[in-house]
Amino acid sequence: MLAHGMVHTYELSIPIFIPVWLDAFDVISLGPVELAVTSATLGVLVTIGYGLFGLGALPGGVLVDRIGSRRLITACLAGMAASFVLLGVSPGLVAVTLAMVVWGVSASVYHPAGLALISKGVEERGSGFAYHGIAGNLGIGLGPLLTAVLLLFFEWRTVAIVLAVPALLAAAYATTASFDETAAVEAATDGGDSKASSGVDSLAEFRRESARLFTGSFALVFLVVMCSGLYYRGILTFMPDLLQGIPTFSPVTVSSVVPPGLLETLGIEQVGSRRVRPGDYFYSGLLMVGVLGQFVGGKLTDRIPVERGIAGGFGLLAVLAVLFLPAANAGVVPLLVVGFVLGASLFVVQPFYQATVAEYTPAGTRGLSYGYTYLGVFGVGALGGTVAGVVLQYANPPTLFAILACFAVVASAVGVYLWRR
Template structure:
């Protein structure tokens, strides 16, 4: 939960910085050429980091199956701290790109490690995914909120440096943590991976009680006993086995999900800033005089409060409800129903965004709450679907491929969003997003019929 919260803190603090970078930088100096800074070019820069966030998940998944989750999560947290220190020292867009690349490589480790840990270490898997998802959404919402508040009184580079501190604390905790990484797997399936477990801790990883009937039906995927991936031949063999099964369809679902997620969130603060009712407000006009003096804010100093940033943070925070509800749902109904229903709702919401935004702030606030619940409600459903369709001994590899789809393929959503906005505007962007969600729902119907 600590790791998940911090990964998404950094992931979604980046869009808060995007409007500032658009205003501060005019060109990207590549040495041999200079490129103008636009939503399209900054979208491509962000895609570098977000893409590695996904691509790195595949080798990370292989490492999880061999060495366990704890060490990898500790390294992930330390690497993200280094990345935000580099971001805080960045003098130009090229240096920003380097910092985002470092962040992407470090963060890519988390999801295969964390989700393999939940799926093999917690008896009530859906409930485990629910709490894990709640933690992720707290980071998803509070991270951007913290960045937005700090930007009221501090320069963005200073904010980036301050944001590095929580990851250092999290890494120190992860290094010391001890637990049984395979508490929910039958003894004969336990092979490699993990630190020396403390047997007495096994019962501490879930809310207690018996697994539900739906969870019990998954036992066939938890009985493999032939170990994880330990060579290129084994990697290719296990990969072929995964994609020769229905997991190939699950991969299409998670790739569409990643494109939708990245496409809607990357430029959302920028989109909101252009809507009526979300105009910037001078910070000095909303702070009491005593507080303004204490923090060094003066009238006419150009510091503004951006309402869109806070709407964005609120949308991400309300996703806590979606994560919890989606996780609990997977303990009670077949995951395929969740895929069909969840992505069907997201398709409709994408088509409604622009019309609702034109109705004013009030309707958009209510709509944003529904969107936040739906957007994050499908995530535990996806995670449980992967666990349903994959064997326990290569769960790390399975989640590696999953997050190659979610964050690797999904990273292209930033480029798609930036290009759509630059060329055709918001209606085109949300039309593309609706098609992606509809495609995922259609694949869910295929899985259900199988």
């Protein structure tokens, strides 16, 4: 839970930096070539880091089955801390991209390691996934909030270095942790006759176990998680920047919302000229609501067929994509209502597809299965950031939300198909 919170703290603090980078940099220097800094180019930049976050999940999943979860999670925490230190000393966007690469590689091993640990070590999987997800959502919500608050007082590079400290402390704690990683394997009904805990031993076995996974219904589950990742990344990457275009969330100076006398009393009168972006706090609140979504989704996973949950959850996300912009234009109250439901619904579906993977795959290759899962969620899903950046640069927000609705419709249709089968 601690590591999961850290992973998503960093993942969702990055969009808070995007408007800052748009203001701070004009070009990306690549030797003799210079690229203008736009939503499209920044979308590609963050896609590199987010893409590695997903692509590394597959080799990470193989390693989980071979060496266990604890060591990988510890390395993940240390690597993420190093990446944000590197971000803090970056002179330009090329170095920022390198920091995102280090973060993506380090964070990529977490989900196969953490989820394999729960699926093989906890008998009440749904509840385990729910509490694990709640920790992730605390990081998802508090990470952007902490970043936005720190940016009021410090330059963005300093903020990045400060954010590295929690992961360093978590890594130090992780080195002392000890537990039985396979406590629930004998109690679980994993189906099939695959190995209980040995993982894959060779490239030939990797191909054989992969083929075994994708010749079954796991291929359809993989389609669901790809659509989930594209929707998730597409809607969240440019959300803070998009909200600045809504009059209600136009940036204002600190002195316009806080009495100058109070700033002087606190000895921080220099902060008065800094800009507050209300959209950042709405964004953080939207993500914090995901705690409720994770809890509800996890509990429902233990009570209803997971396929039914996938069909209903993604169907609701399709509707919310259609309603978001009309609600934003209708005023604060409709936007808050739709934002609340969207924040919860984004994360209701996660325990469902996590548990679906556990039901559709054998315990012996659970790490490999979750490696493929998060290759789909965060690897293929990272393209959602590029899609969002390009669409916002060359089309408009309604087009983006229509595309996001299509992703959700496909996932819901697959859920219906699996349910009827």
